[in-house]
Amino acid sequence: MSKSIFYHAGCSVCVSAEHDIVNLIGSDNLEIVNIGEIRGRIEEAERAGVESVPALVTPNGNVLHINFGASMKDVRG
């Protein structure tokens, strides 16, 4: 199975959700990307359909927006 990708921007809501997701699906099944730091991947996240972070993109390409930390507009700054 390919990995899910968890996009976040380092905010407290994101960190809390990250811990929960790691506990639930396991770090082996997860790539974690801080798009606040790795800004070159913002566009990739947006193309995947990420509208806010934290968000989980599943192996089949669905986007689960989890709670609400920041909009992509805010991440772009």
Add this chain to the structure above:
Amino acid sequence: MSKSIFYHAGCSVCVSAEHDIVNLIGSDNLEIVNIGEIRGRIEEAERAGVESVPALVTPNGNVLHINFGASMKDVRG
């Protein structure tokens, strides 16, 4: 490990999220509750901190609100 509880209300957003969550964490680790039908559990969900559905309450009691289907106010009707 105790199970996570996935609360939903039968809406299309909920059904889509349910499939993704089942694929990610496995149906064995999940109790699925349709509070649109089992209305006696609305109060339990609200006490757990669920503000909208679909939502996942993790074994340690954190609430992950996933995408957005309906507010608890709408579920109560």
